[in-house]
Amino acid sequence: MACMNEDGQWIVLMGLLVAVGLFFLALIINQSALVGQTTAEGVLEFPKNDIRDLREAVFDYTDTFGSVDNGTTGAVRQDIAMISLERKNAVVNFSVESQVEVSDHYLYPITIHYYNGVTEYDENVYY
Amino acid sequence: MNDKAVSEAVGFVLILGIVISGIGLVTLYGYPVLVKEQSNTDVKNMERAMIVIQNDMKSLCFKNVPYKETSLQVSGGTFEVINASQYGCFINVTNGTTLFQKNYTVGALTYRSDRGTAVTTLENGAVMIRQDGATGSAMLAEPRWFYDNSTDTLVIYIMNITTDTLMAKSGMTTVRMGLEGSETQSIPVAPGDNVTVEYTSSPSGDYSTAWENYLTGASVGMQRSALNSYYERNDVKTLVIKEYRIKIHDI
Numbered sequence: 001m002a003c004m005n006e007d008g009q010w011i012v013l014m015g016l017l018v019a020v021g022l023f024f025l026a027l028i029i030n031q032s033a034l035v036g037q038t039t040a041e042g043v044l045e046f047p048k049n050d051i052r053d054l055r056e057a058v059f060d061y062t063d064t065f066g067s068v069d070n071g072t073t074g075a076v077r078q079d080i081a082m083i084s085l086e087r088k089n090a091v092v093n094f095s096v097e098s099q100v101e102v103s104d105h106y107l108y109p110i111t112i113h114y115y116n117g118v119t120e121y122d123e124n125v126y127y
Numbered sequence: 128m129n130d131k132a133v134s135e136a137v138g139f140v141l142i143l144g145i146v147i148s149g150i151g152l153v154t155l156y157g158y159p160v161l162v163k164e165q166s167n168t169d170v171k172n173m174e175r176a177m178i179v180i181q182n183d184m185k186s187l188c189f190k191n192v193p194y195k196e197t198s199l200q201v202s203g204g205t206f207e208v209i210n211a212s213q214y215g216c217f218i219n220v221t222n223g224t225t226l227f228q229k230n231y232t233v234g235a236l237t238y239r240s241d242r243g244t245a246v247t248t249l250e251n252g253a254v255m256i257r258q259d260g261a262t263g264s265a266m267l268a269e270p271r272w273f274y275d276n277s278t279d280t281l282v283i284y285i286m287n288i289t290t291d292t293l294m295a296k297s298g299m300t301t302v303r304m305g306l307e308g309s310e311t312q313s314i315p316v317a318p319g320d321n322v323t324v325e326y327t328s329s330p331s332g333d334y335s336t337a338w339e340n341y342l343t344g345a346s347v348g349m350q351r352s353a354l355n356s357y358y359e360r361n362d363v364k365t366l367v368i369k370e371y372r373i374k375i376h377d378i
Contacts, residue, residue: 082313085282085313085367085369086311087191089188089189089282089369091275091277091278091280091282091367093277093278113277113278115273115275115277116189116273117271117272117273117282117346118271122277
């Protein structure tokens with residue numbers, strides 16, 4: 001073994017370094033698949049448009065009926081709740097109080113509740 | 128150097144002996160470990176694939192998507208689809224009176240590992256795992272049942288899987304599924320009455336532990352009743368049951 005040319009040993013060393021590097025890279029890639037899945041799910045789950053649709057329906061209702069509470073408005077509120085349940089899979093509830101003065105404007109205080117099992121949204125708004 | 132008593136033949140035999148013993152040890156102990164590791168990886172991959180299919184089913188049911196396709200690699204086991212009418216798993220729901228009492232069948236997508244004992248099942252929107260031959264099970268991904276505190280509403284989702292024929296496959300698979308239809312029922316619950324859910328597991332696999340942990344957990348908040356596999360919830364004013372019929376066209 002004596003007097004052999006040992007100049008090529010760095011190749012073996014580099015091979016080892018690359019192997020260790022690949023091992024850590026594999027670990028990181030393994031983790032990233034999990035992260036990617038949960039993140040994508042989280043973004044998809046937030047029902048932004050559903051909440052906007054509900055707010056629009058509630059504001060339309062307020063434009064038409066104001067804070068009147070009788071058989072007709074009760075039926076309309078029930079219809080909105082049923083349609084939300086059927087189409088958006090969400091339990092919703094809202095109430096409109098009588099007008100109050102806010103900065104020289106007369107506005108209806110509205111409370112909106114939305115829950116679809118993942119996202120719970122509650123809002124108090126003057127309209 | 129003094130080279131007396133150094134035999135090339137003895138040295139060769141010694142080195143060869145060490146090499147052969149090394150190979151023998153690896154074959155004896157290393158190979159089973161490798162196979163086990165491979166089987167664990169296959170099961171883990173399938174768990175992820177099942178969660179992906181669960182998300183696709185959620186898209187069908189909750190996001191008005193009519194049709195979905197998912198490609199997945201089934202390795203180290205078999206993936207099968209079982210029709211709701213043949214699966215034998217029932218979820219019975221009552222509003223606490225005899226006026227409303229209904230049995231729902233669910234159907235399932237199941238993966239059975241060839242080399243290991245793990246069985247992964249997608250049943251009624253929940254991904255669950257159990258070990259064959261052992262009692263007990265765990266839920267990997269939950270369905271979306273919930274109780275709304277503000278309106279005292281309990282919402283129960285039933286996902287009924289139907290197929291034209293029994294299907295099983297391993298290797299590259301594309302699950303093609305579509306929403307056949309859905310029904311919403313809103314049932315009033317009288318004060319003092321408890322909503323009761325009874326879970327009867329399929330003869331092919333017992334997932335009652337996973338369902339018990341889910342139903343008595345925070346999102347549904349039911350109590351285990353005196354009778355076995357009966358769960359109750361009080362303070363419910365409205366019980367909503369949404370039943371979706373999902374058809375698996377092909378795998």
